[in-house]
Amino acid sequence: VAPLITYALADIFDEIGLPPGVFNLVSGYGPVVGEAIAGHPEVDMVSFTGSTRAGKRVGAIASESIKKVALELGGKSANVILDDADLAAAVADGVQKCYLNSGQTCSALTRMLVPADKVDEAAAIAAEVAKNFAIGDPVEATSVLGPLVNSNQLKRVRGYIEKGIEEGATAVLDGRETGFQTGYYVGPTVFSRVTEDMTIANEEIFGPVLSIIGYSDEDDAVRIANNTPYGLAGGVWSGDADRAEKVARRLRAGQVEVNGGAFNVSAPFGGYKQSGIGREAGVIGLEEFLETKAIQR
Incomplete structure (x- = not known):
């Protein structure tokens, strides 16, 4: 549903003179084009980026011809703010990392874990920061949050916000109504007092929705962070860099940033x-795309 950047990439390859056939672009929907590629016997490997549900389908089809797959799928990443962290700085950065691309980012830090006695303070900071995320047309310089990708996603994200309220989370900031008559806009949303059993704490929303969860101690924070079927990304904040790194190593996630470390x-x-x-x-x-061969003489 967002093919234009791929066409731009094809134009770049053409402009730099990449030999014909090195790169080929075939556009279409997953159930048609995707399944044809994943199941074709002459395709040696499939690299897929998308939802976990679609990734499972790609893996199942690819297994019929025993081909290699690389899957970059969904996430429900935790941002662990320890009790000795600069709360204001950590929360402000965490809001930014949650709302990137209007929340439509697989590695978004959508679960903010803070000490239980600081939940209300963190929520107040998050709401104040989030209020400054201007909603609007992405071509406008003043816009921070653009529209969601389509009407289905708009309905989905609004549905998750409604679910969070129904299940008892506190909507400190509710972004369902933006004032826009056209466009698939959802405003910045902050939920406080979210518990582990709530839907918004477990399922990938893919919209600008932050869930703040309280924990009792460091071990509890790590447990909550790892209590998910996902493990894509994460964050850890602490006034002690060594302590933050030790906690980061305990998180079952492929990439963890410490104290707001920049994406590499x-x-x-x-x-x-x-x-x-x-x-x-x-x-x-790059090595994901290689096969290893041993030749003995």
Whole structure:
């Protein structure tokens, strides 16, 4: 449903003189084109980026011809803010990491974990920061949150917000109504006092919806962070960098940023568990596309 960037990439390959056949673009829907590619006996490998549900289908079809797959799928990533962290800085950065691309980011830090006695304070900070995320046409310089990709996604995200309210979470900021008569807009949404059993704490929403969850101690924070079928990304904040790194190593996620560390495009990217198989980017990402051959003489 968002093919234009791929066509731009094809134009770039043509402009730089890449030999014909090295890159081919076939556009179409997953159930038709995707299944044809994944199931074709002369396709040696399939690399797929998308939902976990679609990734399972790709893997199942690819297994019929025993081909290699690399899957970069969904996430429900946790941002662990420890008790010695600068709460204001950590929350502000966390809101930004949750709302990137209007929340339509697989690695979005959608679960913010804070000490139980700081939940209300964190929620107030998050709401104040989120209010400054201007909604509007993405071509306008003042816009921070653009529209969702289509009407189905708009309905889906609004439905999750309604579900969160129904299940007892506190909507500190409700983005269902934006004032726009056209366009698939959802405003910044912040939920406080979210519990582990709630739908918004477990399912990928893919919209600008932040869930703030309280924890009792460091071990509890790690447990909550790992209590998900996903494991794509994560974050850890602490006033002690060594402590933050130790907690980061305990998270079952493919990429964890410490104290707001910048995304590294050269680092391997991918997930644990149902967030995928294999890695993208960096040397390891290139090696996903290689077969190893041993020749003895």
